[in-house]
Amino acid sequence: MESEWKEVEIGTYAKVQGGFAFKGSDFQESGIPVAKIKNVKEGEIDLNDCGFVSEDIATLNSNFYVKKGDVLISMTGSGANAPNSIVGRVAKHIGDDNDFLINQRVGRFLIKDESKLDEEYLYYYLRPKYRQWEFVAIATGSANQVNISSKQIESFIINLPPLQEQKTIAHILGSLDDKIELNRQMNQTLEQMAQALFKSWFVDFDQVIDNALTAGNPIPDDLKEKAERRLALGDKRKPLPEDIQNLFPCSFVFNEELDRWIPEGWRVKSVNDFINVKHGFAFKGEFFSVEPTNDILLTPGNFKIGGGFKGDKFKYYNGEIPSDYILKKNDLLITMTDLSKEGDTLGFPAFVPETKGIRYLHNQRLGKVEYKNEDVGPNYLYYSFCTKRYRDEIVGSASGTTVKHTSPTKICSHKIVKPEKLIVEYFELHCQSLQDRIQENEIQIEQLTTLRDTLLPKLISGEVRVKF
CATH class of the missing domain: 3.90.220.20 (DNA methylase specificity domains)
Known part of the structure; x- marks a missing residue:
């Protein structure tokens, strides 16, 4: 370790603020999200299956809103006997300010001296899985459930290079994470495109409605609202290439099995x-x-x-x-x-x-x-x-x-x-191109993740030094 690096307790330059102890009666079906322990994943906040409180309760506890870039830590969870312990997980909020609040036993790091400790560097220092097990080792409680206090976290020893080197290390690792996140967002968009195409062709029957309107065929009452929406699109209603559009029928029949109108000539089958x-x-x-x-x-x-x-x-x-x-x-x-x-x-x-x-x-x-x-x-x-x-x-x-x-x-x-087999084949062809792009992005995500995970311990230990 180079001489300008030093070992300090986290609490020297940062403190840990615990979340608010919302009562069970505070929670409701929808409203302002509240991140609980289970929502703190390894490296990210996952608000699926989170809690919700009213705007009034959120306003009363506004100092527990999370800001962009905040680093969170789970303070209660399964212990050393569990291969996927929850306690000691560290995550960073990459969204906007005030997206959600934090519940009790979810801690947030508040930097006391930004001239000595960079928050991004702290996040990457605490992120590795082996670091989580160091928190598990100092936690108290039973073998199945343990707790770690703000004081214990603040007494945790970290290695700090000079501030500018901290920022450079965080920038390198953050750039890799940004690219990983961009690829994930691209894949989400590609997936949504494929889902929208399926819904348009095989659920809403947009092309059949368009053909029926063009042919002047009657639109069933149940589909008239959809037909009006299609007409309202005007020039934005982009037809498919003529050879594909002509594969779709131009009228509907009522199907008793599904209790709905389906395109004429299409059959209902069991999977x-x-x-x-x-x-x-x-x-x-x-x-x-x-x-x-x-x-x-x-x-x-x-x-x-x-x-x-x-x-x-x-x-x-x-x-x-x-x-x-x-x-x-x-x-x-x-x-x-x-x-x-x-x-x-x-x-x-x-x-x-x-x-x-x-x-x-x-x-x-x-x-x-x-x-x-x-x-x-x-x-x-x-x-x-x-x-x-x-x-x-x-x-x-x-x-x-x-x-x-x-x-x-x-x-x-x-x-x-x-539908007719040719329509399904066109759909498969289009979706496969989207799936191929998704797979390419996934491979790049894997490569970037491997590079990040290889560099991270070397950078935060000083084994690999950076110019700054």
């Missing part, structure tokens, strides 16, 4: 006509690994609310693996179990990504789609499994109370509208 859903393998718990391995058991925790793959909460495996349960890139999975009260991810789909050096494994309680024919493509099925109608069926028919379950039979009994 079972196109696919089977295969159960995953019950991998043995004795071979689960706390240490990362190249084999990852996918679980319901790897599914996003609304559909899609989530690359965290990995469960590593170090044992024998049946070859039939090694997944391939773009395999389509469906989650069949959910631990949340609302069944947040139950029944949602995800495509298996390609990650260099990693094998993803088909674990139990996940269904793998196996195709019987090519009448519908993977993207058409994927977005069908994201619709509200499908979602209502799956959640409505779920078994269990604390843990909700669905089954291949329930998934495959879902009815979908089957």
Whole structure:
């Protein structure tokens, strides 16, 4: 360590402000978000499943609003016996000022002397997983639940280079994080584009309405409001290329099974006509690994609310693996179990990504789609499994109370509208180009994340020095 670096307690230049102890009666269904311990993830704030309070209560406790760039830490959680401990997690708010408040046992670092300590540097210094375990080691409580106080956090020793070097280190790591976040946002936009296309073509039937209006065909009463919205778009209503637009019908028929109007000539089929859903393998718990391995058991925790793959909460495996349960890139999975009260991810789909050096494994309680024919493509099925109608069926028919379950039979009994094959092929072609771009971004995210995680410990230890 170079001589100008020094070891100091965090409390020398910063203090930890705990969140407000909101009462249970303060919380309501909607309003101003309140971040709880579980919302402090590794490196980021995830406000899914957060609490809410009224604007009046928020105004009374406005000093607990989080500002852009604030660094938060979880102060209560599972202890050393848990492989994914919650206590000691550090995250940074990258949104705007006053997006949300913090609940009790969520701490916020307040810098006392900005001429000595850079907040961004503090964030990166405390971010690594091994640093979290150092907090777990000094926490008090039982093996299953521990607490760490503001005083304990403030007494934690950190290594500080000169301020300008702190800022340079934070800038390097922050630039990588910014690029990672930009790629994630791009992927979210690409996903939204594909979902919007599916909804337009196969849920709202916009192209069929356009053709019916052009042909002067009657519009069913149930669809007249949509037709008026299409007309109101005027020049903004951009038609598809003529050869594709002409593939869509120009009239509707009423379908008794779905109790709704569908395009004439399109059929209603069960998902079972196109696919089977295969159960995953019950991998043995004795071979689960706390240490990362190249084999990852996918679980319901790897599914996003609304559909899609989530690359965290990995469960590593170090044992024998049946070859039939090694997944391939773009395999389509469906989650069949959910631990949340609302069944947040139950029944949602995800495509298996390609990650260099990693094998993803088909674990139990996940269904793998196996195709019987090519009448519908993977993207058409994927977005069908994201619709509200499908979602209502799956959640409505779920078994269990604390843990909700669905089954291949329930998934495959879902009815979908089957368009002409050429229309589905055009949709698949368009969506595949979006999926390819998403995959390219994911690969870049992986590379940038590896670079950041390699540089971070070297920069904050002084092993690699930077010019400033």
